[in-house]
Amino acid sequence: MDNVDDSSVITREGLQCLLDALAERGYTVVGPTVRDEAIVYEELARIEALPAGWTDEQDGGHYRLKRRSDEALFGYAVGPHSWKRFLHPPKVSLWQATRHENELRFVPARDEPPRYAFIGVRACELAAIGIQDRVLMGDEYADPHYRSRREEAFLVALNCSEAGGTCFCDSMATGPDVKEGYDLVLTELLDDDNHLFLIRSGSEEGAEILAELPREPATETHQAAATAVVEKTRSQMGRSMPQIAIPALLMDNLEHPRWDEVADRCLSCSNCTMVCPTCFCTTVEDTSDLEGVTAERSRRWDSCFTSDFSYIHGGSVRNSTRSRYRQWMTHKLATWVDQFGTSGCVGCGRCITWCPVGIDITEEVRAIHDDVSSRDKE
């Protein structure tokens, strides 16, 4: 596939044709739209549902939608949703059990998941999906619920044309340009005269669909414009992760006073883990009817910031906010590398934006690093 360059340009109408083509192939098309003053991911049929002319202003604990001066469809960074809510949903029924006399029967929950097509998957989000692939289907224990959604999903990726105030994908080497793992990739090209999308396939199915769309071959001018878009985005990153050996820094400083400082601010609310596109933790819930005949087990997102999370008989292993923040951050940035071969952070900035007190993971790393290196110099 890689040797076929079917780079083309399509118009807004062409984009609608893409949504139609996907729907026609049985996909449930999901993409960005404005709801409750935020850009979220929902089912889409028409491109009119896309957040045309909107952008977002993001900072620590701060998110506001603003009007743009143009009608860009993808002129914003990522919002509170990530694709994990579709691939690894917040709640999944695992099975039902029935009891009759002493007989127990377990029946798998037959929820046939939709075949999803995602529109506008950013480079950081593709990286996040790659990470969850390793966590949830990377070995012989593959999670069937995740796998059935993931293997059927059609990914329309997007080269970012706008970096948010909390974005730092460039310093995590995950973006802003899309590299691999997509079916189609778009770059929005917008100037005073034209509103076009450079599009290219990354899979056979992507190529088939692209071939059906009304399109023009991409010219060198289009390619250059697309490169310029990405490079401009790269230069606008609101944050950056220090370029140091973070796993060693954190694991060598598990008793650093900075953990106490951040714990003074952290509310243990678990927002960061909910918005994080790679956080995968879940718990199970058991329910039964009043007659004791049927019972159900479901799985829902959980967070290492809750007190129940580390409960073993006798109490929670991690009672303090300090220990929970340390657990989250050391897993995300350090032990994740040992477990899965990459950092658990993709630099999307959601945890910074959606933290009610604006705790900034890049700043926390920098603070420990600066303190340790200043002491080393003494």
Place this chain on the structure above:
Amino acid sequence: MSGDLMIPEPVRVLRRQQELATTWTLELESGPAGHRPFLPGQFNMLYIFGVGEVPISLSGDAGQTETLSHTVRAVGPVSNKLAALKPMDTVGLRGPFGVGWPMTAGEGADLLIVAGGLGLAPLRPAIYHVLRHRERYGRVILLYGTRSPDDILYAGQLEEWSKRPDVEVHITVDHAGGDWPGKIGVVPSLVPALDFDPEDAVAMVCGPEIMMRFTVNALRDAGVEDESIYLSMERNMKCALGHCGHCQFGSTFVCKDGPVLSFDRVRGLLSLKEF
């Protein structure tokens, strides 16, 4: 592995035997397939209808596959129900899961099997294995510590093993009344008097985390290498597949990388408060 590993299989309770005041051993059928092999140190997830599921170590002989033994202390909603099961009752079972004791890595070496309290249960399959293949191992030293003489798990079997010429059994209790003829003191303090070659020893340790920490210190002081000390860790577990995240401990998921981990993998973290 295949299929949905989150779905339990219904299995019947065959026998229930009281071990201690609040501790019972359940013997379960090995599933309708009648065959569910396991390795010493592995665990199953046991589900009580409508109440919940808990990880419980296999405590029986892995050399026979007809039944599965689990020794359960009644401490919470699920384990209380488990401990109260009667023959012919049904529970949900998933497993076996996890990495067990270093039965192969320990071959040719002297074995120090160190158990505290109910920690003897996950080690019992290792002991069965060693006795079944006694010629593969050097000295076999079993150290067992518990709270009081009334809290000695598998007391009859310990007595039998201590009669064997090829097993050295040392039992010690924290407190005892006047009629206890045995040792009083803590398990780690038994280590210095053992007179063994630390270079040639493999230690398997299971018990409350504090007991394991103190025991590891004594073993290291005696010269045993970190790589030769194995612990069975306990953490919150919901899935046993490395997916739910609850049992993540440093660079490991206790459920699938453990529960048995060599000390060099948890060094520095075990004594770290709230890690």
Place this chain on the structure above:
Amino acid sequence: MKNIAQIVCEHPFFHGLDGEFCDLVCGCARNVRFNPGDYLFHEGGDADYLYLIRYGQVTLEIAVPGKPSVRFQTLHDGDLVGVSWVLPPYHWAYDARAITLTRAIAMDARCLRKKCDDDPVLGYDVLKRVLPILTSRLHATQMQILDVYGAPEQPE
């Protein structure tokens, strides 16, 4: 038959002691034997002797009003019984009782202390043999206080 010097110097407590020192401390030693139930010493008594067990089992215990004594440690072949003889005011802090036939070396504590005072090198050597026993007893006590095998306070 071994003489008392051999017996003392081969006991683990004095293992590796310099030959001259060995002769010195032997002057304070004699063989003793306790039948099951015999007390080696009682709480509050003067710590006039220390005992090096050669064979047998001794329990350390504290009397509790209205209840059986609390036994908190047993000592065996090669162990030292009693540490209160090292530091003033030289009073035993608990009872020590033989629970099996016990053969031991009894060392006159005044005699040993005098020799240690006269030769600080010997005194330091002896102290270095006592201190690890004290610290390991302290650690064991910590672990016993934690009651690590006790039932969890809260359910699962």
